Amino acid sequence: MDNFMLEAIFEAKKSLEEGGIPIGSVLVKDNQIVGRGHNRRVQKGSAILHAEMDALESVGRQPASFYEDVIIYTTLSPCSMCTGAILLYKIRHVVVGENKTFLGDEALLQERGVKVEVLDDETCFQLMQDFILKNRSLWSEDIGTSLTS
Amino acid sequence: MDNFMLEAIFEAKKSLEEGGIPIGSVLVKDNQIVGRGHNRRVQKGSAILHAEMDALESVGRQPASFYEDVIIYTTLSPCSMCTGAILLYKIRHVVVGENKTFLGDEALLQERGVKVEVLDDETCFQLMQDFILKNRSLWSEDIGTSLTS
Numbered sequence: 001m002d003n004f005m006l007e008a009i010f011e012a013k014k015s016l017e018e019g020g021i022p023i024g025s026v027l028v029k030d031n032q033i034v035g036r037g038h039n040r041r042v043q044k045g046s047a048i049l050h051a052e053m054d055a056l057e058s059v060g061r062q063p064a065s066f067y068e069d070v071i072i073y074t075t076l077s078p079c080s081m082c083t084g085a086i087l088l089y090k091i092r093h094v095v096v097g098e099n100k101t102f103l104g105d106e107a108l109l110q111e112r113g114v115k116v117e118v119l120d121d122e123t124c125f126q127l128m129q130d131f132i133l134k135n136r137s138l139w140s141e142d143i144g145t146s147l148t149s
Numbered sequence: 150m151d152n153f154m155l156e157a158i159f160e161a162k163k164s165l166e167e168g169g170i171p172i173g174s175v176l177v178k179d180n181q182i183v184g185r186g187h188n189r190r191v192q193k194g195s196a197i198l199h200a201e202m203d204a205l206e207s208v209g210r211q212p213a214s215f216y217e218d219v220i221i222y223t224t225l226s227p228c229s230m231c232t233g234a235i236l237l238y239k240i241r242h243v244v245v246g247e248n249k250t251f252l253g254d255e256a257l258l259q260e261r262g263v264k265v266e267v268l269d270d271e272t273c274f275q276l277m278q279d280f281i282l283k284n285r286s287l288w289s290e291d292i293g294t295s296l297t298s
Contacts, residue, residue: 060194081236146212
């Protein structure tokens with residue numbers, strides 16, 4: 001198992017312990033973790049702090065050159081918002097834990113030249129499956145869908 | 150002039166007074182402003198608080214149904230990240246102050262069925278032109294480009 005994905009999973013579990021949605025993310029540069037975060041919808045009443053956004057925010061303001069060799073790891077396929085943030089900062093490589101629970105905008109990332117690697121990781125998948133079983137409404141809110149859709 | 154765009158401009162000017170980038174946004178629902186915000190890159194050392202994101206965050210957690218009839222006003226064409234957030238929450242209508250300074254991902258919004266109205270507003274344009282003249286590096290950072298590109 002990829003060590004950086006293990007760290008993203010660590011972030012996802014941290015969110016779960018805080019009563020939040022178990023999605024985590026880390027930013028890797030020169031083989032080192034330079035940023036990390038997890039979904040904070042519940043913890044901060046946030047509409048924008050998905051795991052990837054939280055990880056990007058953890059490194060604060062950076063020039064464009066900073067992102068050139070950044071790899072972003074995320075336990076779950078990035079939604080449209082996180083995809084857009086990846087495109088804004090021209091991050092070239094995304095490693096996704098799983099995309100069976102939710103398939104984000106991977107096609108758009110690829111179309112714009114971003115390398116998308118999907119690990120199909122069982123731990124990432126089970127974390128979300130267990131969570132959604134008990135929190136369907138919260139999960140729908142996080143991806144901007146209604147329960148009936 | 151559209152009253153809601155005037156409020157978005159008010160937000161942009163507030164950012165300028167705070168030493169920040171003059172871009173503002175408001176969320177309108179049932180003809181009332183329900184959320185507002187401005188770019189906080191400088192003020193909060195933030196990589197993600199563009200004006201539209203700040204406005205979305207100002208209303209906090211909401212169910213998908215909340216966004217169905219929301220119109221988002223922004224003084225400047227939405228970048229990829231803000232475009233992605235608009236798509237995530239399925240906001241159907243975006244009113245843009247101007248897109249001459251920067252043309253965001255309007256084509257993607259339209260491709261996905263979002264109505265994009267561009268007002269070509271001179272105040273919005275001048276605010277950005279005056280700002281960029283004195284702050285080229287900061288502006289490049291905000292849109293994820295290097296000065297030479």
